[in-house]
Amino acid sequence: MEYHSMKELFAVADVEKCSPGIIACRVEAEESGKSYEQVWDRMKYTIPVFREAIRKGLADTSKSASGLVGGDGSRLFNGNMRFMSPICQKAASYAIATAEANAKMYRIVACPTAGSCGILPAVLSAVGEEVNASMYDFTCALFTAGAIGRVIA
Secondary structure, eight states: OOOSSHHHHHHHHHHHTSOHHHHHHHHHHHHHTOOHHHHHHHHHHHHHHHHHHHHHHHHOOSOOTTSSOSSHHHHHHHSOOSSSOHHHHHHHHHHHHHHHHHHTTSOOOOSSOSTTTTHHHHHHHHHHHHHTOOHHHHHHHHHHHHHHHHHHO
């Protein structure tokens, strides 16, 4: 099973009658030689890690060892923003909180990269909370994001 464009990915998903995330998980399983369940569970395991980084980043408003970051995620989360929708404010505050947690060496979240740490999990978490997404939905969304990254790469 292969795809090299978004069009191909969605065509395969349509034929298989599943989400692009499922296709991405299947491809990862094929390429790694691991079972579908192993690959799925490994991705699912990352979700609590993301959520814990967000929680700790929001809760700890102290400065990092360098003194450069600390408390901004919490201030944004609790602030009264006039120029952002509530879900955008939540996603932005989650991303900053994750970056602050990384800077304080709680847990390094490099998704998609350390430079943009936590942006994808922050956006997925904010939207997931808004729509009451299940663990399955969240995991599938992470695989779909990975599939998009694969096409871009």
